[in-house]
Amino acid sequence: MNRLHRFLFKPAPAGGLGRARALFYGGLFLGYGPGSDLSAWGAISPELWRPVFPYPALAGPPPEVWLRVLEVVFELCLAAAALGILFPVAGPGAFVLGWALLALPNQFGRAYHVDAPVVMLLGVLAFSRAADAWTLGSLFPRVSPGAGGKRLPRVPDPARTESAVGDAGENGSLLSLSGVERGDCQGRISRASVEQRECFSVDSGSRVEMGQSGENGCRLSGEYRWPVQAARVVLCLVFVSAGLSKLRNAGWEWLNPQAQGFLLLDRWVSSTPWTDWGLLLAAHPGWLVAGAAATLGLELLYPLALVSRRLRPWLAAGALGLLLGFKAVLGPAFVALAFCHLWWWPWERWGESREGA
């Protein structure tokens, strides 16, 4: 249990989660925002309507005009969440409306899964404090004084920080250049400058190695770690489920080169893969077995990325390569799932090196 708590709640800086949040919602806004026309599903003939969860009670698609209104609100929620504005409303709003709107295409024909991880991640973030940093309010505090979470007092003289000493508490703590914000923690701030906006280097003992100056305090809390870890768990669920489904539905027969050859040719006929490499692969049983084994192995081993920092970049890059390969030889494009891999990037360290430079 302690390991699980450390995995989920070890204090982390607000900035890493804030950056990932801004990118994630910003990317979703570009993908599902103006131009995506989700409301068009409301105009489809009820003859093609095959409702599944969460629309089983409806006899046909909701009216297009209602969907248009919901779509506009959804886009506003995504934009606001990306900017960190009114996140307690925008986050849950994006989740609920995203679930309703992104589920809509799956009520026609059959359910597809390309957007499902996105909805789960929206659900994770909806209840997080992902907008405590990297918000519009923190960039322009005079314009939006209420945004950006709790603001700590500005300290004009960075030299004062040299004497601030302490540890981040187990439950997280707020540190500022003027020393320790909360009475239950002590910290040692070893370096600071007025240009540095945030500082995040926490070892396993939750010791703060760097301090922060400027407008915001250096926030460390489990609140900023669990959403990232939960997002990674969601990605692991997707891949390991795909691997287990193959074993459940086909067993090791899934590695049969003849079956894989049929699959590639079937997809070449019926779908729109980027390349005709499937035709070439289908003629080489050895390549087929190797490709199928690599796919299955990657999907089943993907969760190791949660616990192994060394394997993490390889597994994440391998998964992205796999999704690219699917498009190249099988046809379907898992753009949203590939985009969600931004959650593997160590944003807190990226920020530290950039800002410390």
Next chain:
Amino acid sequence: MTALRRALVLAGLAVLVLGTVHEVVTGAEHWPFSSYPMFSRPLQPDTEGGSVRTVFRLRLIGVTTAGDTIPLRSDAWLAPFQEARLRVALRQLEDDPPRLRRALADVADRYETRRAAGRHDGPELAAIRLERHAWAVEPGAEPPVRFLGREVVLP
């Protein structure tokens, strides 16, 4: 973080994990939960010990005002559908010709409405029809795919 908040986070994560485990074990589909079964079922040859498999696919065909036929596969022409999703949806109506006819009329109306609005540059269509095409596929054969012909499902 308070203990209550931690407990809520753990409960939420448990819902995600157990929901997915349920889908994997049962093969059910409660979107957004899924077992992600895409391509998980191996394709078998037509006969035991054989090496040929026949692939059947529905194709949506447009008949232009000039009398030419064109396959309707472009996302822009079929929006908001993509071809694969529309094909599956139409296949489910194959045993119900009146409903299939209404569904095809809907597809044709939307194509023309979007074309008139300048949202795609497809040709003007006089008719739309659904065909069932068959291919023989054989890994390693030369050529690996042989077109077996088409059957018009609806004029």
